[in-house]
Amino acid sequence: MRDHRLIDGKVVRARILDEAKAYVEAAGGSNRIGRLVSVSIGDNPEVAVYVRNQARGAVAAGIRFDQQLWSADVTQEECKQRIAAMNDDPNVLGVILQRPVPEHIHVRSLQSAIHPLKDVEGMNPSSIGNIVYSDVALAPCTAAASVELIKETGLELKGLEIVMIGHSEIVGKPAAMMLMAEGATVTVCHHMTRSVAMHSRRADVVVVAVGKAHLIGPEMIKPGAAVIDIGINQITDADGETRIVGDVDTDAVKEVAGWITPVPGGVGPVTVAILMRNATVAHQRQKAAGWIS
């Protein structure tokens, strides 16, 4: 039976992908739009799941997808040259650099090398800076997905008390900024926060992006609050089966929460869809800049 407290990320994904598809069709179809390039450096199973879902999302949106896996021992200089070539290639619509990268690669320097008009993840420091100015049209996908899922509850964001747990540059920090731009009152917790529970228990919405299974239990949530679970953790259960869980003890928390996003099937699918939406935004901006006709 469907549980009404669970927010279905697949429904939100379908809506966003339909919008992206309509954009591509109106622009003349996939052949009139460059390809989206995904760059992974070295093999990583978590990234592989994301990239596989990106490929599916791109098919649904009608965007050509070029999945590149660069060797783990590629040099920084070689990476920069390849990115520069993509910046100059009119057939490349956008570039997403998957994280993590090997230790010898300086990720921020590579993000900076992606031209802001092709930066479909909004992680170039010059792109992410726009969020401070409440310009959120092209924002990091997971942060944007959490805002989208909060809106799905129908709660009015203005004045809402939101606690963001985790402050990474790719998720927690941009999500907090975006929620501020929506008029929410945002508290950001991290590993040095004295009592995360003291903050989270007051919140109308709790957003969690830490990477620790079962970090958030029912005693940390105000009855009726919304819980957005971004975490992805692989665990091995009692019968030796491995499975993916979030940072929230979903079964227990859903008894108190008003809404909760499941893992899998919550934030992940929406993240993928937002990437396709961002690609259409990049196309619009490239057109406006006269890069393409």
Ligand SMILES: NC(=O)C1=CN([C@@H]2O[C@H](COP(=O)(O)OP(=O)(O)OC[C@H]3O[C@@H](n4cnc5c(N)ncnc54)[C@H](OP(=O)(O)O)[C@@H]3O)[C@@H](O)[C@H]2O)C=CC1
């Ligand atoms: N569904 C999706 O689309 C995505 C999911 N993810 C998942 O989200 C999770 C977080 O990812 P990411 O932000 O990249 O991870 P990071 O490891 O970069 O960040 C984790 C954050 O959690 C904070 N933290 C650590 N321990 C605690 C604690 N006990 N209480 C409160 N805060 C704590 C850290 O604080 P400090 O820095 O101070 O130590 C840090 O800010 C992971 O499980 C990842 O797999 C990530 C990206 C996309």
Ligand SMILES: Nc1nc(=O)c2c([nH]1)NC[C@@H]1CN(c3ccc(C(=O)N[C@@H](CCC(=O)O)C(=O)O)cc3)C=[N+]21
């Ligand atoms: N530059 C960069 N940006 C990221 O946003 C980024 C990254 N690097 N590196 C890896 C992590 C992880 N991540 C996921 C996104 C969606 C799913 C996803 O679609 N999950 C499905 C899983 C379904 C299945 O198992 O196939 C779900 O939750 O339902 C998973 C993982 C983004 N990340």
